[in-house]
Amino acid sequence: MINKLYFTSLDEQVQQKAFRAIEEEQRSIGYYTLPDQDITPILSYCDSIPDMIETIAVIGIGGSSLGAKAIYEFVKPLNNLSRKLYFFESTDPINITTLLSKIDLEKTHFLVISKSGNTVETFSIYKYIYSLQNDPSAYTFITDPDSPLEKYANEINASVLHLPDNVGGRFSVLSTVGLVPLALCDIDIQALLNGAQTIKQSFFNDGYLKDTLLKKAVFYAKNHAQFHINCIFAYSETLKYFCEWYVQLWGESLGKHQRNSAFHVGLTPIGLIGPKDQHSFLQLIMEGTRDKSVTFIKIEDFHDNITISDITLPHLETLDILNGLPFSKLINMQCDSVMEALEVQGDIPLDSITIPTVNEHSIGSLIYYYELLTSLVGELIDVNTYDQPGVEAGKIILKKKLRVLKK
Amino acid sequence: MINKLYFTSLDEQVQQKAFRAIEEEQRSIGYYTLPDQDITPILSYCDSIPDMIETIAVIGIGGSSLGAKAIYEFVKPLNNLSRKLYFFESTDPINITTLLSKIDLEKTHFLVISKSGNTVETFSIYKYIYSLQNDPSAYTFITDPDSPLEKYANEINASVLHLPDNVGGRFSVLSTVGLVPLALCDIDIQALLNGAQTIKQSFFNDGYLKDTLLKKAVFYAKNHAQFHINCIFAYSETLKYFCEWYVQLWGESLGKHQRNSAFHVGLTPIGLIGPKDQHSFLQLIMEGTRDKSVTFIKIEDFHDNITISDITLPHLETLDILNGLPFSKLINMQCDSVMEALEVQGDIPLDSITIPTVNEHSIGSLIYYYELLTSLVGELIDVNTYDQPGVEAGKIILKKKLRVLKK
Numbered sequence: 001m002i003n004k005l006y007f008t009s010l011d012e013q014v015q016q017k018a019f020r021a022i023e024e025e026q027r028s029i030g031y032y033t034l035p036d037q038d039i040t041p042i043l044s045y046c047d048s049i050p051d052m053i054e055t056i057a058v059i060g061i062g063g064s065s066l067g068a069k070a071i072y073e074f075v076k077p078l079n080n081l082s083r084k085l086y087f088f089e090s091t092d093p094i095n096i097t098t099l100l101s102k103i104d105l106e107k108t109h110f111l112v113i114s115k116s117g118n119t120v121e122t123f124s125i126y127k128y129i130y131s132l133q134n135d136p137s138a139y140t141f142i143t144d145p146d147s148p149l150e151k152y153a154n155e156i157n158a159s160v161l162h163l164p165d166n167v168g169g170r171f172s173v174l175s176t177v178g179l180v181p182l183a184l185c186d187i188d189i190q191a192l193l194n195g196a197q198t199i200k201q202s203f204f205n206d207g208y209l210k211d212t213l214l215k216k217a218v219f220y221a222k223n224h225a226q227f228h229i230n231c232i233f234a235y236s237e238t239l240k241y242f243c244e245w246y247v248q249l250w251g252e253s254l255g256k257h258q259r260n261s262a263f264h265v266g267l268t269p270i271g272l273i274g275p276k277d278q279h280s281f282l283q284l285i286m287e288g289t290r291d292k293s294v295t296f297i298k299i300e301d302f303h304d305n306i307t308i309s310d311i312t313l314p315h316l317e318t319l320d321i322l323n324g325l326p327f328s329k330l331i332n333m334q335c336d337s338v339m340e341a342l343e344v345q346g347d348i349p350l351d352s353i354t355i356p357t358v359n360e361h362s363i364g365s366l367i368y369y370y371e372l373l374t375s376l377v378g379e380l381i382d383v384n385t386y387d388q389p390g391v392e393a394g395k396i397i398l399k400k401k402l403r404v405l406k407k
Numbered sequence: 408m409i410n411k412l413y414f415t416s417l418d419e420q421v422q423q424k425a426f427r428a429i430e431e432e433q434r435s436i437g438y439y440t441l442p443d444q445d446i447t448p449i450l451s452y453c454d455s456i457p458d459m460i461e462t463i464a465v466i467g468i469g470g471s472s473l474g475a476k477a478i479y480e481f482v483k484p485l486n487n488l489s490r491k492l493y494f495f496e497s498t499d500p501i502n503i504t505t506l507l508s509k510i511d512l513e514k515t516h517f518l519v520i521s522k523s524g525n526t527v528e529t530f531s532i533y534k535y536i537y538s539l540q541n542d543p544s545a546y547t548f549i550t551d552p553d554s555p556l557e558k559y560a561n562e563i564n565a566s567v568l569h570l571p572d573n574v575g576g577r578f579s580v581l582s583t584v585g586l587v588p589l590a591l592c593d594i595d596i597q598a599l600l601n602g603a604q605t606i607k608q609s610f611f612n613d614g615y616l617k618d619t620l621l622k623k624a625v626f627y628a629k630n631h632a633q634f635h636i637n638c639i640f641a642y643s644e645t646l647k648y649f650c651e652w653y654v655q656l657w658g659e660s661l662g663k664h665q666r667n668s669a670f671h672v673g674l675t676p677i678g679l680i681g682p683k684d685q686h687s688f689l690q691l692i693m694e695g696t697r698d699k700s701v702t703f704i705k706i707e708d709f710h711d712n713i714t715i716s717d718i719t720l721p722h723l724e725t726l727d728i729l730n731g732l733p734f735s736k737l738i739n740m741q742c743d744s745v746m747e748a749l750e751v752q753g754d755i756p757l758d759s760i761t762i763p764t765v766n767e768h769s770i771g772s773l774i775y776y777y778e779l780l781t782s783l784v785g786e787l788i789d790v791n792t793y794d795q796p797g798v799e800a801g802k803i804i805l806k807k808k809l810r811v812l813k814k
Contacts, residue, residue: 009449010616028578029575078501090644091738091741094765123720123726128714128716151722168705185807228698236499236501238502244687251688255691262454264696268699276469279470279655284673288675295552308534314563316530320535321806321810325809327499331498334805341803390691393693393751397745401740402728
């Protein structure tokens, strides 16, 4: 991965302080060590799932689905994967019915993922599906050790896998939560972890990313009052669900009360896909309020060499300029052109990330890069990066409403 | 449609001025009259497409694809549509290859949509596909009268349909641009226009929406410096692409230099889907900076009555509270609960829109509602709602780069 910043931030002291805080945080927050894990137990578990299973269906929401979906949708188009992966992540009845119409229940293994074991969405869907398929061997439960969900799974003799300690939902993609569904589809989870490992090494062992990540985080934190919208502009449709994962990671980690003040703070994530969103959101970046930073993400080699045909269309001869160009070259030139156009403005903070290609290693590195950046910015804006107290109020109101209904 | 505002804005004079400006604007801006159009020519054209055509493929980007996609994806799950509809809207080679693998070229009719006839994305894709399928009868071109593209189409004896006058891309969904692909899939475009018509009538003929729309627009404009991020929180997966359409409409229309000042202004659109994004973006709304308004969109009747099974899971008895509940009721209760939780905060501007069900009439009304709101806010923040000068710079740089390549 190459990350080039088009802005500067000089504050060596703040950078060093943030680095030390993250070094310290590593001892208690679980996600940092995930790239180092031994995946043998996961691969053994996967071997226990019969070959006749054609579909893996995750029943989970938020941190229990977004990460695996981001990786699956990224690598799927270029890989002949052994199984299909679906995600039941909404209580929308139309969505549930549509997904069920696509799968053969007899050839599907369900992964029910819930840390707490009481997620309303997950268990309303599970109860419905269990009424259609009540064979316990069709289910694996991924949950905290000794949770009520583990007890339930044991009671019905279904498989159980554990979440690692101190890994929150939105930082859990490189744990069992993401690795199990991906490995079941023959996605190379070791390469995924290796990609994450390269970023980890570079950051913690004085590699080139250390300085870049620290500079970027300090810039975002220092200027958060002005540039409080952070756009990713990713030039490939394969990164669409990566953007959704980023939105959760960034928004839920950094939208908080400050630890030591009464202030509400927050950095708003936006995920854009190029070139499509050049025809949508770009106008707002270019001429709208100066409140946005933009990170362009490019794929160096698409491994798909289709080329624009060398034909002249009568009356449209000006388009001959495109003839013979590989699409992979065109899309990256489009990215560069938009970046240059924004750079000329002079007052929009830009940076670019280039990943080598569409494979597990690349997406693993991208994921770990964004996790580290989130941790750094959270530290620098003085919030608890790892909780989400703001989502509880709605859940409590819902439970009250449900109780009233039952009376 | 019911639209309830949870904020007030009292400025009768500004409201009246905005209303008169829109009445005036109607004479020159084409989209206002689209609900009144006679669709007979479109239906006759559709009859000319042979029954053996199984797939319609739009080659177009931005305003040429987002609207039809929003409507198609909304109504598709509940309708047995006669044809499949695909959108080629990216120069990503992986995306093009994946889409082509899904269609049978001999049974596909392509709609090439470009106002100008020189959109880089559209014609690089068209040239590639034309090299695979060079039968002119497989194509219909939708463009401006007398454009070079029309001349080209005439030269190869392909069908041509025209765009109406003075309708910009992002306001064109209810014109040929959206209606033709939708009608070809047997979507009821008259019901779509009727839905839009109800909103038009209510607004221009002193219906209840006039006051609501004016109040909302004035509030958004007056408070644009504080609440400059406008979230839609739509409680159904079917509205996912409607959100993408909204992002283009809102962002590209309202992110501008002011007409009579040197200021950059802009309102940033965010599309969220509930309940999924309760586990993602909600934390940021609840505890982050107070810079966001939220509009909840609910579907009153999903016409899909699946129900949570009435079973007790040992050790998970607290979940019995869900038993017997229809999912459609649950998802709307989730929406109400989050809305109440945000309302308690007291400093987040909220409103709710309820549409009756998942059909053409409902989405037609939602589309016209948002077009009117965009026009009103554009007028009130003093921008040209209908241009997009900011996207030109990148195109010019790209053309320079392409010319250098050719040398």
